[in-house]
Amino acid sequence: MEIMKILVVDDERSINSYLQRKLTRLGYTVFTAEDGVEALKQAFTHLPDIILLDVNLPKLSGIEVLKTLRADERTKSTPILILSARAQGKDIKAGLKAGANRYLCKPVSFANILREIRAYAEISSDPPDH
Amino acid sequence: MEDTRISRDEQQRHRLQEYIFELEEVQDQVEELGIAHEQLKRSQVFLDTVLSCITHGLCLVRNRTFVWVNRMFTDILGWEPDELMGQSTEIIYPDIIDYEKMGEVVYGNLKQKGLIIHEYDFLHKHGHRVPCLITGRALDKNKPSKGYVFSITDFTERRRAQEALQKAYDKLEELNAELLSTNEHLHREIEERKAVEKKLHDYRDRLEGLVKERTAALMMVNAQLRQEITERQRGAEALREGERFLSSVFASIQDGLSILDLDYQIVQVNPTMEKWYAHARPLVGKKCYQAYQGREHPCNPCPARHAMATGAPHSEIVLKRGPRQEVVGWLEVHAYPRLDKATGKMTGVIKYIRDITQRQRAEEALAKSLRELRQTLEGTVMALANTVEMRDPYTAGHQRRVAQLACALAQEMGFSPDQLEGIRVMGFLHDIGKIGIPGEILTKPQQLTELEGSLLKTHPQIGYAILKDLEFPWPVAQAILQHHERLDGSGYPSGLSEREIISEAKILAVADVVEAMASFRPYRPAVGIDQGLEEISRNRGTLYDPEVVDVCLRVFTEKGFKFD
Numbered sequence: 001m002e003i004m005k006i007l008v009v010d011d012e013r014s015i016n017s018y019l020q021r022k023l024t025r026l027g028y029t030v031f032t033a034e035d036g037v038e039a040l041k042q043a044f045t046h047l048p049d050i051i052l053l054d055v056n057l058p059k060l061s062g063i064e065v066l067k068t069l070r071a072d073e074r075t076k077s078t079p080i081l082i083l084s085a086r087a088q089g090k091d092i093k094a095g096l097k098a099g100a101n102r103y104l105c106k107p108v109s110f111a112n113i114l115r116e117i118r119a120y121a122e123i124s125s126d127p128p129d130h
Numbered sequence: 131m132e133d134t135r136i137s138r139d140e141q142q143r144h145r146l147q148e149y150i151f152e153l154e155e156v157q158d159q160v161e162e163l164g165i166a167h168e169q170l171k172r173s174q175v176f177l178d179t180v181l182s183c184i185t186h187g188l189c190l191v192r193n194r195t196f197v198w199v200n201r202m203f204t205d206i207l208g209w210e211p212d213e214l215m216g217q218s219t220e221i222i223y224p225d226i227i228d229y230e231k232m233g234e235v236v237y238g239n240l241k242q243k244g245l246i247i248h249e250y251d252f253l254h255k256h257g258h259r260v261p262c263l264i265t266g267r268a269l270d271k272n273k274p275s276k277g278y279v280f281s282i283t284d285f286t287e288r289r290r291a292q293e294a295l296q297k298a299y300d301k302l303e304e305l306n307a308e309l310l311s312t313n314e315h316l317h318r319e320i321e322e323r324k325a326v327e328k329k330l331h332d333y334r335d336r337l338e339g340l341v342k343e344r345t346a347a348l349m350m351v352n353a354q355l356r357q358e359i360t361e362r363q364r365g366a367e368a369l370r371e372g373e374r375f376l377s378s379v380f381a382s383i384q385d386g387l388s389i390l391d392l393d394y395q396i397v398q399v400n401p402t403m404e405k406w407y408a409h410a411r412p413l414v415g416k417k418c419y420q421a422y423q424g425r426e427h428p429c430n431p432c433p434a435r436h437a438m439a440t441g442a443p444h445s446e447i448v449l450k451r452g453p454r455q456e457v458v459g460w461l462e463v464h465a466y467p468r469l470d471k472a473t474g475k476m477t478g479v480i481k482y483i484r485d486i487t488q489r490q491r492a493e494e495a496l497a498k499s500l501r502e503l504r505q506t507l508e509g510t511v512m513a514l515a516n517t518v519e520m521r522d523p524y525t526a527g528h529q530r531r532v533a534q535l536a537c538a539l540a541q542e543m544g545f546s547p548d549q550l551e552g553i554r555v556m557g558f559l560h561d562i563g564k565i566g567i568p569g570e571i572l573t574k575p576q577q578l579t580e581l582e583g584s585l586l587k588t589h590p591q592i593g594y595a596i597l598k599d600l601e602f603p604w605p606v607a608q609a610i611l612q613h614h615e616r617l618d619g620s621g622y623p624s625g626l627s628e629r630e631i632i633s634e635a636k637i638l639a640v641a642d643v644v645e646a647m648a649s650f651r652p653y654r655p656a657v658g659i660d661q662g663l664e665e666i667s668r669n670r671g672t673l674y675d676p677e678v679v680d681v682c683l684r685v686f687t688e689k690g691f692k693f694d
Binding site: 012014015018019022056085086087105106107108109110 | 150
């Protein structure tokens with residue numbers, strides 16, 4: 001089986017590097033981005049299997065990034081997990097409406113993030129249906 | 131208002147997220163440390179086990195000083211671990227020159243190649259040399275200051291057991307193989323000759339004209355055959371040469387040599403063995419226990435059996451027996467396993483037997499002449515003792531009784547038999563100095579005047595002067611000089627104090643006083659033993675040694691001592 005590629009997007013560098021370190025050690029290939037524009041660039045370059053996405057991002061918000069990715073043929077069905085400090089009901093609704101597969105409210109433990117990644121990894125490793 | 135609250139909530143969630151991740155990171159590190167610690171502990175236990183089982187001597191040396199040694203290392207060289215750790219390695223070399231020379235070899239090689247393998251005879255604690263194989267390398271190649279690890283293996287047994295005899299056997303086996311191959315060669319040639327002859331036979335019947343050819347061919351084969359025969363003779367000669375070599379080795383050894391197979395059957399013996407066991411000849415073909423010990427079953431213990439069981443050389447002292455199985459002496463038997471050169475398997479045992487009967491006899495003779503010397507000494511002592519008693523009939527028997535009591539005291543105090551002998555001689559001679567005192571003083575029935583008394587008191591010095599040049603194995607003259615000294619310094623002639631008086635003199639002093647009071651004196655009747663014992667008890671620790679006094683009381687009251 002091919003190595004899973006994961007894109008981690010968060011404007012907080014310490015969070016990015018922590019997740020990158022932990023996931024790399026578990027055998028995933030990890031790319032990171034600290035703003036919305038960089039996130040799109042990384043997503044289209046590497047076509048990751050899963051994306052962890054923050055909402056509060058400089059240059060382009062997470063919701064905008066999400067919409068752009070869903071509009072593109074290559075990334076329209078990529079599992080995208082939002083990881084945000086915005087925990088209001090309307091924020092969650094907006095995220096899911098824009099096409100996120102899951103909406104995780106900070107703070108969240110690494111174990112929980114890993115459980116979500118594994119759940120979607122199983123789905124995306126199924127044969128593609130298009 | 132609501133926006134502010136939301137943003138504060140967001141900020142808190144952000145910060146919390148960072149805390150959580152930091153915390154998780156710390157947790158990971160703690161976990162990894164735990165695993166690393168566990169591994170370290172495991173490898174330490176493993177290392178300890180390995181180091182205690184290992185049969186090589188190991189040491190860690192820093193600046194040519196022992197930092198650590200294992201049990202085997204100290205066993206090989208005879209030291210205790212405590213004695214070596216912290217010591218300079220010079221201690222295992224015979225002298226400073228060897229120490230420095232080995233230092234150059236070892237550390238020069240270590241610097242160049244990072245590893246040394248070297249043979250060297252190290253110095254054992256007891257002074258002999260132990261042939262060793264030493265290997266070593268730096269603990270950390272990049273930091274020589276961390277020290278070097280050396281491993282030593284004891285080569286003594288290996289060297290001694292194999293060298294001489296193995297060499298002789300190798301030679302014989304080589305020649306054997308040579309002859310065998312020559313024989314095979316010859317055999318082949320005979321077959322070939324037969325084939326050629328058959329061919330010639332056919333030719334003769336059918337082709338008369340080929341007679342000449344046949345003759346030529348036959349001659350050629352015959353020539354080859356002759357050549358092969360010559361070669362075979364040469365091979366046989368070489369074998370005989372080998373056997374002569376071996377038998378001359380055998381014959382030249384004055385100790386017995388006996389080679390056994392794994393069934394204890396004697397395969398070969400040397401002339402020395404034939405001579406020792408002439409009654410059991412022929413030895414070859416018999417079992418060793420039958421030929422040498424006249425037994426039906428293998429002996430126990432048996433060095434050959436031990437060597438076969440362990441594969442290692444083994445030595446023992448056994449009885450040498452004559453024709454009627456009577457004991458005629460003692461033998462030192464060394465058994466070495468004999469190994470097949472090619473397979474390394476044991477094929478039997480080489481017994482190397484040394485007759486130590488002469489040595490044992492010599493030791494006995496020595497002991498006998500020592501006994502005789504002692505008797506002569508005894509006679510001399512008695513003669514001396516009698517001389518003084520001839521002049522002083524009143525104290526006749528005094529010296530003998532003092533000797534008897536002093537011996538009893540010394541024995542009770544745990545003196546060795548040899549020391550007891552010394553005490554006896556001292557008792558017998560303690561008043562020898564009275565030879566130099568005028569007879570009138572010795573036999574005067576009244577109390578002595580001051581002048582007479584001081585004259586009498588010179589007898590220890592006179593005794594000392596008489597005896598000081600005689601070479602007794604005990605301090606006889608000194609004990610006699612001191613037998614009137616007292617612990618508190620009130621004695622004579624030198625007024626010595628407790629620590630200056632030898633213990634033999636302390637015993638003599640007590641025995642002398644007790645005996646004197648028990649006996650009649652020209653100037654007074656016998657006082658009695660009880661008064662004698664009271665005298666020493668009263669002055670216990672001031673005049674007389676307290677231990678001797680205690681022993682004396684015990685000897686009289688508990689052991690029932692009586693003067694003869």
